[in-house]
Each structure stands twice: as structure tokens, then as C-alpha cells.
Amino acid sequence: MEEKCFFLYKGLKKPLVFKGLKGKYIYYAGGSFAGTMVLGIILSKVIGFFVGIVLALGIGAGLIWNVFRLQKTKGLFNKTLTKNEIFMMPVRIKLKQKYKPK
Template sequence: MQRYPIYKGLEQPLSYRGLKGKYIGWGIGSLVCGLFAGGIIGAVSNLYIGVFLTTLLSGGGFGYTLYRQKKGLYNKKRDQGLFVHQNNLKI
């Protein structure tokens, strides 16, 4: 049987312009949602208000994405204390 080497990657999360892993999608989503909401508001009311809100919403969403990434790529709850799991099996 012939063996072939398997490339397992770099074993690091995907990274693009400082965003890592799932936060790449979060960043793109926040920019698109800010652009969409600002465009709708600009079309309904005033162009300058729409441009201002587009930059405000996109920047705020992207800032929130960077804030969440700084807390950790795989942030989990870390409850402190002693936890007792009762045994419910009857033999």
C-alpha cells in the first residue's frame, strides 16, 4: 500500500488584515449592515445624514468586532466555584 503525506495546514486560525477566524465574517457583516442601513436612511431622509450614519454604524460594528476578538477567539464562560454533579443512577 502506498502512503501519501497529508497536509494538515499551519494549525493556526485563518487570519486576514488583523481579523482572525470567525471574526472575519463578523467584520464583513458589520460593514455590509452599516452600509445597507445608512443607504436606506440616506435614501429616505437626507444624503448627509445617511453618509454620517453609514460611517457611524460601520465603524461601531467594526469596533465591536475588534473588541470581541480581543477577548479571545474562543471565549468561553469560566465559572468559578465548586460544582457537584449528583449521581442519579439506581443500581
């Protein structure tokens, strides 16, 4: 039997990439897939085999689509923007007016 190989590409200072997913989103997609498998088993026992499997596949496809959407909109790194603070190490200065760069 022939073994299947999947290549995980990681370059210098680049995130881990697998099937179009990068970094932490690989784990999110894996968790969504595993959750869909468990949900499929539960729904097939409760509702009925075919209806439960179809419903679980629909929910799983939505979860995977959401992971790709999150990757596209949020990116790999979450950075919050504070509009009324200037950070000068180690002091934090609060501004009374909004800071407008020239």
C-alpha cells in the same frame, strides 16, 4: 487593469487571519460592513443623502471597532468556567462547597 490581491494566512493549527482579524471575527466584520452598506442606503433615502451617509459611516465604524474589541477581550474560543463542578468522564459531580485547589 491590475488585479488586487489580498493574502489570507493560515498556518498549521493556526486560525485564518485577514487584516488583523482572526477566525470568526472576519465574518463578524464582513456582516457589519454589509449591514452598514444596507443601512447607508436606507438612511440616505429616509433622512437625506449626506446626513444618512455620515450617520451610517459612524454606526459602521462603531460596529467594526466593536468587532476588534470583542476579538481582543473574548478571543477566538469561548470557554465557560463552572466553579462548583468537577468533570470526570462520563460523570458530573456537583460540589456542595467550593473546590479550592492547593
